[in-house]
Amino acid sequence: MSRYSAFSLLRGAFNGQSHWKPAWRHPDPKPHYDIIIIGGGGHGLATAYYLAKVHGLRNIAVLEKGWIGGGNTGRNTTIVRSNYRQDALHNFFEFGLKLWHGLSDDLNYNVMFSPRGALTLGHSDADMVTLAQRGDAMRCDGIDAELLTRDQVAKLEPLLDMSRTARFPIEGGLIQRRGGSARHDAVAWGYARGADSLGVDIIQKCEVTGFVRDGDAIVGVETTRGRIGAGRVGICVAGHSGHVAGLAGLRLPIESQTLQAMVTEGVKPMINTVIMTQALHCYISQSDKGGIVFGGDPDNWPSYAQRGNPMIMENAVAQGLALVPALSRLRMLRTWSGVTDMSFDGSPIIGETPLPNLYLNGGWCYGGFKATPASGWTYAHTLATGKPHPLNAPFSLDRFERGATIDETGSGPMPSSR
Amino acid sequence: MMQIACPHCGSRAQQEFMYERTVDSVVPLDAPTDKAMAALFTRTNPRGPDDEIWRHTYGCRAWMVVTRHRVTHEITAVRAVGPEVLP
The missing domain is CATH 3.30.9.10 (D-Amino Acid Oxidase, subunit A, domain 2)
Incomplete structure (x- = not known):
């Protein structure tokens, strides 16, 4: 991948800007990946990027039903902030806000x-x-x-x-x-370009239609482009979390x-x-x-x-x-x-599911965009190690049955009243 | 916007109604813990039809079960709430 810089722009002025190349590839799916991320929005692409960059993994695919960044990443109001009262929330979002402040440099993408x-x-x-x-x-x-x-x-x-x-x-x-705002498309595209350059396969127009199971464990996904095996599978589909988890027989607090x-x-x-x-x-x-x-x-x-x-x-x-x-x-x-994806306490869910090898990132309610870097970072940690990062440990799926909900507004388990 | 056919008042604009919850999230008083937890904290959340409890809050104030498609918003049935409708 060529680096974007003022110099490359200047050099392009002398060759008719002919140096521009597609920012990511369009590969065909391989038969097996170590990690498959379902959903090519900002969160999924950020997860893939940090899996490759921070954890050194390379055999990763992001499967996207439509085109990358075409869901909620392209349908929000691009507000970035970390002004929550509760520790678990403001520490998580503050980690993200710090990443936001260096994101353009890190991704080499404005x-x-x-x-x-x-x-x-x-x-x-x-x-x-x-x-x-x-x-x-x-x-x-x-x-x-x-x-x-x-x-x-x-x-x-x-x-x-x-x-x-x-x-x-x-x-x-x-x-x-x-706090402030950012350009939503650039976030998806910047992460996609960064992940692709580290070897991640971003496969668009590839809808997951089912899961491949070995007993309880998830060992792959059925897609509109055939069966793909996987060591671990991460759901990262925002509003469609309920639908995709339903394919694995799960009912979510969403x-x-x-x-x-x-x-x-x-x-x-x-x-x-x-x-x-x-x-x-x-x-x-x-x-x-x-x-x-x-x-x-x-x-x-x-x-x-x-x-x-x-x-x-x-x-x-x-x-x-x-x-x-x-x-x-x-x-x-x-x-x-x-x-x-309105969760039942207004806070996200990032972590393990009851099914081995299947992980969930969802429940972002109306505040997912600002979380993109932190969500990707902690979900990558969870997928790479099989255990949650300290920042996303409070946001486990089992917190509802344990009575450990993180309810910033204190409005109880009713998504319709948030 | 939707028009909802209240069993008591006829077809009315959606503004008069409030969504409450899905039928499968009503917790029977004698439910065991796992069933109560599932009803309180999980939803099928289908990308298709589901049975929902709505209330004609700014009308006759009665509860009703609305069978509604989550993508098209098409309403195929509205039933007044009674012992034979809810668990």
């Missing part, structure tokens, strides 16, 4: 990570107490969090409706300045829902940070192209349809306009939806 700050607004005294508590919990583990007054918020985001008659009056906020987001036409810079709120389920940021990206609630009923619902969209936009009234003149360009 993922356009932009640490512009992740701002959570508080709308009441109670909100501010909760935000202070969350910020303190983060700072105890060395993670940056800064409580902002009303005036500080107004200075940071001048277009917020700071009036006392606002529909959602703003009392202050909590900011994580190292219910799939639709989550939609939308973007307006491009305008000059007007939103400086990623704005979220403690009381509403609405998040607003501005893409590098200038579009205002909105996200809202998941559709709170099970669905595998990759299309959103107007009543949820209306709700998200109404909240956004109440916070930033200046957005009301913008026209919406596109909306999109992903199938989110």
Whole structure:
């Protein structure tokens, strides 16, 4: 693989840019791999990359039903942050945030990570107490969090409706300045290029249709391109976790829902940070192209349809306009939806399954994108060693029956109420 | 958006309804631990039809079982909840 650099670009200027080569191969599947990862999204590709880079494994395949990065990796709002209250969550996501900060250099691929700050607004005294508590919990583990007054918020985001008659009056906020956003496609492509250059086979248009078993143990997969043997198999299919695990006869603590987001036409810079709120389920940021990206609630009923619902969209936009009234003149360009794997405590699942050689990475709810590097790193560790990394040990599949759930919102085992 | 045929009120817009849970996740009071755990914390989550409990919250407030396809959202049956419908 040739390295991308300013020099190679310059040299290309003298040969008509003819030096560009495909960033990854399109190999046919081999009869057997040491490790097969089902799902070529950001998480699956990151897992393959770290398996090769950190653990030195080479005989690895990533099987993707469609095209890489075409699922939730391409259907999110690209927010990156680690501002969780609970230790297990903020330590995991902070490990990821540190990887994000060096990711473009590591991959030699510009993922356009932009640490512009992740701002959570508080709308009441109670909100501010909760935000202070969350910020303190983060700072105890060395993670940056800064409580902002009303005036500080107004200075940071001048277009917020700071009036006392606002529909959602703003009392202050909590900011994580190292948070921000990144370019979603570049994350998938950068990991794919990195993994491919280390010998990983990325096999697209290859859907897994069943598992090959030897007793209880999984020894391979049936695919639309034939049977492929495997030492270990890792499921990494986000919203379709329930479906794929079902092929192995497992029932998971996951219910799939639709989550939609939308973007307006491009305008000059007007939103400086990623704005979220403690009381509403609405998040607003501005893409590098200038579009205002909105996200809202998941559709709170099970669905595998990759299309959103107007009543949820209306709700998200109404909240956004109440916070930033200046957005009301913008026209919406596109909306999109992903199938989110809502887990029963709102936290992900990375680890072993009851079946030998079969591993699961899923349950990301509506927060999987920011986890891509940490998810890949810890899942690679789990797949390479057969044991969880200390960071993903709390996120085991058996935590529900042990009563060790990690429920950040404290809303109980109901995905439809998150 | 869906139109749901409430057994009591007729066809109504989805906004009037709330999704509760699937039928197989109702925990019978005398269920053994493993069955209760499975009902509380796991779902079949099929990429196809499933039986779901919905409530006409902003209407007659009655519960009903809706058989609905998870990809197409097509509703093939709506039954009022009664002893013969739920375990």
